[in-house]
Amino acid sequence: xxxxxxxxxxxxxxxxETGFSECAIALRRALTTTPSGWLLAVWFCWxxxxxxxxxxxxxxxxxxxxxxxxxxxxxxxxxxxLARHRxxxxxxxxxxxxxxxxxxxxxxxxxxxxxxVLMALLCGxxxxxxxxxxxxxxxxxxxxxxxxxxxxxxxxQTGSQSALDYVAGLSVFxxxxxxxxxxxxxxxxxxxxxxxxxxxxxxxxxxxxxKVELDAATDxxxxxxxxxxxxDVLKQQVQQHAIxxxxxxxxxxxxxxxxxxxxEFGHLVGDDVLRAFAQQLRAxxxxxxxxxxFGGEEFVVVLPDTPLxxxxxxxxxxxxxxxxxxxxxxxxxxxxxSIGVATMEQGQSITELFAAADAAVYLAKNAGRNQVxxxxxxxxxxxxxxx
Numbered sequence: 001x002x003x004x005x006x007x008x009x010x011x012x013x014x015x016x017e018t019g020f021s022e023c024a025i026a027l028r029r030a031l032t033t034t035p036s037g038w039l040l041a042v043w044f045c046w047x048x049x050x051x052x053x054x055x056x057x058x059x060x061x062x063x064x065x066x067x068x069x070x071x072x073x074x075x076x077x078x079x080x081x082l083a084r085h086r087x088x089x090x091x092x093x094x095x096x097x098x099x100x101x102x103x104x105x106x107x108x109x110x111x112x113x114x115x116x117v118l119m120a121l122l123c124g125x126x127x128x129x130x131x132x133x134x135x136x137x138x139x140x141x142x143x144x145x146x147x148x149x150x151x152x153x154x155x156x157q158t159g160s161q162s163a164l165d166y167v168a169g170l171s172v173f174x175x176x177x178x179x180x181x182x183x184x185x186x187x188x189x190x191x192x193x194x195x196x197x198x199x200x201x202x203x204x205x206x207x208x209x210x211k212v213e214l215d216a217a218t219d220x221x222x223x224x225x226x227x228x229x230x231x232d233v234l235k236q237q238v239q240q241h242a243i244x245x246x247x248x249x250x251x252x253x254x255x256x257x258x259x260x261x262x263x264e265f266g267h268l269v270g271d272d273v274l275r276a277f278a279q280q281l282r283a284x285x286x287x288x289x290x291x292x293x294f295g296g297e298e299f300v301v302v303l304p305d306t307p308l309x310x311x312x313x314x315x316x317x318x319x320x321x322x323x324x325x326x327x328x329x330x331x332x333x334x335x336x337x338s339i340g341v342a343t344m345e346q347g348q349s350i351t352e353l354f355a356a357a358d359a360a361v362y363l364a365k366n367a368g369r370n371q372v373x374x375x376x377x378x379x380x381x382x383x384x385x386x387x
Contacts, residue, residue: 015193017082019135024072024080024089030132031069031096038062041103041121048111057106061099068092090139093129097143100125101150109158119166122151123173130181137185141178148174219293221271222278230292233302234350240304241344249311249343251301252357253281253318256336256369258297265331273335276327284318300357308343308374315339315372323370336370343375 038058045054072092075085100122108115126144133140151170155163219226225233237248255261255277262270274297281299282291290302301318303311323336340360342353356375364371 015190016136019188020082020086020089021080023133023136023139024076024085026132026135027089027092028069028072028076030129031065031072034065034096037121037125041107041118044114044117044121045107045110048114049107050110053106057102060102064095064099068095089136090142093133093139093143094146096129097145097147098150101147101154104151104154105157108154109160112160112162115158115160115162115166119170122147122170126174126177130177130184134181134185134188137181140181144174144178222275222293224278224282224299225290225292227292227294230290230294230300230302231350233290233292234353237302237304238344238350246305247307247344249303249306249308249341250353250357251303251311251315251318252294252340252342252354252361253299253301254338254340254361254365255297256338256365258335261333261335265333269328269331269333273327273333277322277335277337280322280325280327281318284314284321289314306343308341308376311341311343312372312374315341319370319372338364338369339372340364341372341374 038061042054042058071088075088080089103118103122108118126147129140129143133143148170152167155166155170160166218224218229234250241247255273258270258273261273274293278291278293278299281301285291285301286303288304290304292300292302294300301314303314306314319337319339326332326334338361340357340363342357342360344353360373360375363373367373
């Protein structure tokens with residue numbers, strides 16, 4: 001069964017764009033090695049071809065090479081784009097083919113053995129360039145077409161007995177190279193398309209995994225962290241406390257008379273109250289503070305690097321803000337919160353820390369609610385402000 005997926009127009013366009021950029025870079029790399037091919041040709045022709053013919057061919061080829069390399073360097077430097085630079089790249093390819101084709105005009109016809117060697121050199125150049133233009137084969141067709149046309153004319157003007165044989169051989173070689181290059185180029189573009197598809201799939205997978213991880217650590221109702229995420233944060237804080245000695249505190253918050261809100265307005269309004277409470281609570285916290293829904297109408301706030309006194313002040317700021325601002329306006333729901341504060345002590349476990357904060361919440365509720373109480377006696381406990 002054929003499982004190949006059809007190539008969408010957008011995927012194909014992106015693959016071609018990438019292929020064009022890769023071709024430009026590969027062509028620049030190939031052009032930097034072109035002088036080595038000239039040296040090889042000169043070495044073959046030395047003392048067999050008139051010096052002025054060698055110099056003239058080298059001069060034309062070098063001028064084309066220098067101009068092409070400059071244009072290509074600027075193209076890549078500004079970000080090669082298929083729509084904007086396709087003509088420049090095709091011109092570079094065509095001129096390169098023209099320069100190599102001139103080899104038959106200036107260097108051939110002087111020695112039969114040399115002619116055979118130079119024809120092999122031309123075939124080698126065509127083969128190497130087939131790889132260079134693999135991801136943008138249209139430019140290669142232009143290059144090898146011009147190389148063939150100029151070479152054929154050059155061979156015919158030599159008047160050599162082998163000229164027609166060389167023309168036939170070069171023509172067949174060119175046709176076969178074009179035939180196989182087309183299939184190879186198609187596979188290369190398909191490979192680039194799959195690379196983009198895989199990269200896109202990997203990005204989607206990472207996003208999905210991140211969402212799964214976030215959902216697993218987030219309370220669906222309030223958008224705050226859940227108990228699982230809270231446990232992880234507390235473990236990290238305990239480790240830092242053991243290493244650096246810096247203490248941290250937690251606030252345990254319990255909305256007063258929340259059951260009465262549910263009974264009077266219904267559970268849907270109760271859910272809205274929890275969402276509004278979490279939003280207001282977050283507004284009173286610092287950037288590094290962590291807020292989590294502990295269960296029901298209870299929330300826990302982790303205050304990193306915070307001693308008990310500062311934690312009490314933060315708790316009072318929260319208590320006062322919640323008491324002064326209605327959580328909902330339609331229907332109007334005003335609520336208060338009882339807050340227990342506990343600070344991590346040396347050798348204390350997370351379970352003991354929670355127990356201390358929970359005991360402080362009960363102290364606040366037994367004192368009349370709308371209170372901030374700590375797990376240890378304070379010289380002055382922070383009581384509710386008179387409204």
